[in-house]
Amino acid sequence: MPPQPITLADYEALARERLDPGAWAYLYGGAADELTLRANTEGWQRLELWPRVLRALAGGHTQVQLAGRTLAHPILLAPVAHQQLAHPDGEAASALAAAAQGAGYVLSTQSSVPMETVSQAVLGDPGRGPLWFQLYWQHDRGFNLALAERARAAGYEALVLTADAPVSGARDRERRTGFSLPPGVASVHLRDLPPLRRAEAGTYCGGLPAHALRWEDIAWLQERTPLPVWIKGVLHPQDALQAQQLGVAGLIISNHGGRTLDTAPATARALPRIAEALEGKLPLIVDGGIRRGTDVLKAVALGASAVLLGRPVMHGLAVEGALGVARVIRILRDELEIAMALSGCRTLSDATPALLDGASQLS
Template sequence: MGTDMHALGADPAARPGPADPLNLREFQAAAKSTVDPVYYDYLAGGAWDEVTLRDNEAAFGRLSLLPRVLRGHEKRELDVSLFGCPASSPVLISPTAFHRLVHPEGERATARAAAATGTIMVVSMAATVAVGDIAAAAREAAPEGGPALWFQLYLQPDREVTEALVARATAAGARALVVTVDSPVFGTHERDRRNGFLDLPAGMACENMRGLPGGEPDAVRPIAMSPRICWADVDWLRRSTSLPVLLKGVVHPEDARLALRHGVDGLVLSNHGGRQLDTVPATIDLLPDIVAAVGGRIPVILDGGVRRGTDVVKALALGASAVGIGRPVLWGLAVDGERGVRRVLDLLRDEVDTALALCGAASPRDLTPDLVRGRP
């Protein structure tokens, strides 16, 4: 029989209300009932048969945690530091496009929540608020420490355009560049085709693409995907900026080793949330091989399918330096704006803290692969 909560000093007044989501899944359900179904399908959907989309989450359920006991840790320290950016937990906000589809304040609200919770936010190149305005919103929420923002980038065939984007992100205070490399072309999203969702609604645009070289001063350029982008472009970017450069979308160990040879500072192990090539394995299943390929020389951040604190602990135990969450942030934003995003981040942080305690760990640095069973 379980221990009575009153005997442990639990405060009944601190219980959430009946409509307050208790976990990320409940935020998803609440968001689905709130967001326009066409936009929800865009955010929730994946490529083709959505095999990878489903497996990103299911793969965590195939892994078990084998905890240690009697380790003598009274408190846990969840903080991490990545490329000089301190964070209150090993959970980052992954880049996701079009936040204004689900809330009028869009990325501004997300940035305020990130800053208030000490969370690193990776700003999408396809944001519906310009990176400078996002940084300003983050500074409002955390004026002392400043924003912990990174900028996600698709290398453009026109290098002058890429240079302008990097300059804007740098001027806004971005602390790293996260280059998405798994998108030589756009993946096929049948939900969007079925719904006829082909463009953003009136009054919304990819604001980081506004007023770039080669166009009218206020024109918004389309984001260009190009199959000709190659390692030489990564070398050029590495020479062009003093910011750390991470590659997002590396899933093959040989590409991880190539990234090291090309001077990349970090990897985001990602299959684009199942939105590009379908049937790519779940990222948690790929993690041990990528970690082995880089051999601790650069950080590896796992992105894809994280929905519980136990998912975070499994990824950290298998060698990830941190994890990123994308869709759950949008669920929180849709449900309650800045407060909803903060609630999502706080819930996940609390779950990580509890899972660490139950695994006998005082910090993420105490987690080791032997705590995970069922590893691929």
């Protein structure tokens, strides 16, 4: 019997052994030369923690305030499509694991399990984190609104609009394997999407950019749904400021896990620039390359309220189903607590930019 995985990297290695090459390429790979994919992880690794010692740590905890709630810790599960590629239980398993560990959960539009199945499995858990629905904007506004209303009726508490993927990235790794969804795995929420008429398509990226999400679409949706709206996929401070003017609930600093535009900046570089521009006027969540508890602590120090975890969740799911996902979350939370204690942080409010800049602590 192989030893129990003790790090997120252990789960990654085991998942690679268990998944077929096509599924691995889809769930793990990035765009083009995968420079941004690697830069995401390296960006957190390059940041140094400057620990303070001999501080009072009694009564410490990992709690954070987010979306009007007190969460046990700042870890949420990112929207990842087609999770039945990793395990037959798919999104239902990862959502159950998130609820069991007090983590927030964001369900993808391209889920392979219906949103109602997922929400019914977790809404009754009093210790669960937030339950949100990620919306990929489609070419039919009426369809988008109907999907948003369906999510509200199913108990989802916010919408997460993905802004950074008007088209798919050039994912060479997938194409080399000839990846396609296997029988029985599909985007169940898009089955009734009206087809894009040929006359509307054009030739520029198959006509998809002409129907991509725009600022006016966000305002249009906000007027028609009672759900708070977050925007995911923001890297530029000017976009963050424009989103703030629209009155969105918050921003997710993301480069789509390096799966869309290669050579886009790592999220560890974008986060402090956006935090500085917004001056605390919007809550920020960050994803991309989070693999250690020290990464979570660094993200909070740079201005994030929470982090989203994507690929490691799929690794845990592929290895042990819901139990694997729960263990991945627990490992990261345990590492976060260790990093906090060793850095002199009793709570996450003690994690400020000074934690990453020893020179500033001379003042």
